[in-house]
Amino acid sequence: MDYTPRQIMALVRADFKNEVLQSRTIWLCASCYACTVDCPREIRITDILYALKQRAIQEGVYPRHFPIPVLAREFAAMARRHGRITEAYLVLKLFTRTNWRALLRSWRIGLALIRTGRFRLRPERIQRLDELKAMLAATASHSSQSSFPPAKVT
Amino acid sequence: MKYPYFPGCSLRGLGRAYEESLLAVLHHLGVELQELEDWNCCGATAYMSVDETQAAVLASRNLARAERAGFSELLAPCSACYLVLNKLQHSIEQFPDIQQTVQRALAQANLNYRGSVRVRHPLDILLHEIGLDAIRERVVQPLRGLKVAPYYGCQIVRPYATFDDAHQPTTMDQLLATLGAEVVVWPLKTKCCGGTLTGTVPEAGLRLSYILLKEAQRRGAHVLATVCPLCHFNLDAYHAEIEHRWGPIPIPTVYFSQLMGLAFGLAPRQLGLHRNLVPFRFPSEPTVACP
Ligand code: SF4
Numbered sequence: 001m002d003y004t005p006r007q008i009m010a011l012v013r014a015d016f017k018n019e020v021l022q023s024r025t026i027w028l029c030a031s032c033y034a035c036t037v038d039c040p041r042e043i044r045i046t047d048i049l050y051a052l053k054q055r056a057i058q059e060g061v062y063p064r065h066f067p068i069p070v071l072a073r074e075f076a077a078m079a080r081r082h083g084r085i086t087e088a089y090l091v092l093k094l095f096t097r098t099n100w101r102a103l104l105r106s107w108r109i110g111l112a113l114i115r116t117g118r119f120r121l122r123p124e125r126i127q128r129l130d131e132l133k134a135m136l137a138a139t140a141s142h143s144s145q146s147s148f149p150p151a152k153v154t
Numbered sequence: 155m156k157y158p159y160f161p162g163c164s165l166r167g168l169g170r171a172y173e174e175s176l177l178a179v180l181h182h183l184g185v186e187l188q189e190l191e192d193w194n195c196c197g198a199t200a201y202m203s204v205d206e207t208q209a210a211v212l213a214s215r216n217l218a219r220a221e222r223a224g225f226s227e228l229l230a231p232c233s234a235c236y237l238v239l240n241k242l243q244h245s246i247e248q249f250p251d252i253q254q255t256v257q258r259a260l261a262q263a264n265l266n267y268r269g270s271v272r273v274r275h276p277l278d279i280l281l282h283e284i285g286l287d288a289i290r291e292r293v294v295q296p297l298r299g300l301k302v303a304p305y306y307g308c309q310i311v312r313p314y315a316t317f318d319d320a321h322q323p324t325t326m327d328q329l330l331a332t333l334g335a336e337v338v339v340w341p342l343k344t345k346c347c348g349g350t351l352t353g354t355v356p357e358a359g360l361r362l363s364y365i366l367l368k369e370a371q372r373r374g375a376h377v378l379a380t381v382c383p384l385c386h387f388n389l390d391a392y393h394a395e396i397e398h399r400w401g402p403i404p405i406p407t408v409y410f411s412q413l414m415g416l417a418f419g420l421a422p423r424q425l426g427l428h429r430n431l432v433p434f435r436f437p438s439e440p441t442v443a444c445p
Contacts, residue, residue, distance in 0.1 A: 030349035033312035053203040067354035075200035085163040131263040
């Protein structure tokens with residue numbers, strides 16, 4: 001973690017855009033919302049970090065070989081393409097894109113999950129894919145509206 | 155009783171045992187589930203990190219389809235699905251521009267959403283609709299002597315504490331006590347398991363899961379009860395890796411619904427207990443050991 005979440009909030013308010021968008025911190029947020037419900041100033045930290053992640057991806061400035069944004073993008077691509085996630089393929093994609101050695105280290109878990117029927121290898125997809133595609137196509141990219149700092153920071 | 159049901163991707167994959175056990179115990183209680191037809195991925199935390207508008211649109215198809223099917227409620231057992239659908243419902247009510255964007259996208263698919271679907275969690279249904287008395291009546295093998303750490307995780311009580319307290323939830327505690335189990339005092343009930351960080355940044359993610367197991371062990375728990383397929387995956391599938399890093403912690407993690415099923419006298423296999431990588435056994439007798 002290059003900055004703490006508090007530092008990220010302060011950097012956003014002081015307009016340190018590049019530092020924030022290129023940081024690893026925003027990606028390390030697991031979206032557990034602990035900070036959001038506890039913040040005495042009612043800052044919606046989790047949602048702000050989401051907004052920063054989105055902005056970093058939009059501008060293509062996220063840390064390239066950091067597995068977290070890679071996973072997020074692969075997840076979104078699979079959801080768009082098939083309407084559902086097949087976890088086994090998502091994990092495979094993630095490891096081949098970021099870290100081959102992790103894949104080799106995890107073969108034991110993979111086999112155990114196949115043995116217990118939890119890694120299903122038949123790709124899942126919805127029936128009315130064209131319906132979903134039409135909906136997503138009608139969703140204009142929000143890049144024109146986004147501002148820095150995100151409007152949610154008070 | 156019949157409930158509209160949104161399984162989500164995980165309950166068809168890594169979390170199969172959650173679906174198997176939940177369906178079995180609800181059936182046992184006289185509740186049937188009707189699966190939302192042609193549901194799609196909720197988007198989870200990942201899609202929200204990429205594009206907020208598209209994430210809302212993706213999730214909205216499910217609420218719109220549910221409404222069109224005449225459902226006023228939707229049962230979402232997976233914590234991520236539960237939160238995403240709930241959050242969308244909140245955003246649509248609160249922010250007219252999100253509602254507009256969603257409606258515009260839905261119109262492309264000849265769908266429409268008036269905003270009438272209430273998203274519910276199994277614990278909510280079990281405690282507030284079915285009731286502990288009805289559950290107690292079904293208990294034939296009380297879980298006496300079993301010490302359980304109730305693990306709620308993050309997204310079902312935060313940020314919207316719709317049916318339980320955000321800091322000190324008790325619904326699962328009450329349920330487990332009704333089954334005859336001993337609920338251990340364990341202050342990590344709603345702490346984060348690491349989410350997908352266990353796979354992407356293991357140094358950070360696995361440590362969070364380790365802390366949960368370690369504290370459960372210190373408090374004398376035999377087993378951790380969870381409500382979330384991702385928590386279960388981290389605590390069960392990465393268990394060997396956690397022990398490899400930090401030493402032995404012989405604590406399995408199961409779904410609360412699996413413990414319900416055992417107390418109801420259902421077969422472990424019917425509850426998907428054979429899918430656990432860390433086998434669950436009763437502390438004294440090995441009667442519920444799986445093949
Ligand atoms: S949501 Fe959780 S992981 Fe993210 S910044 Fe807040 S406390 Fe940290």
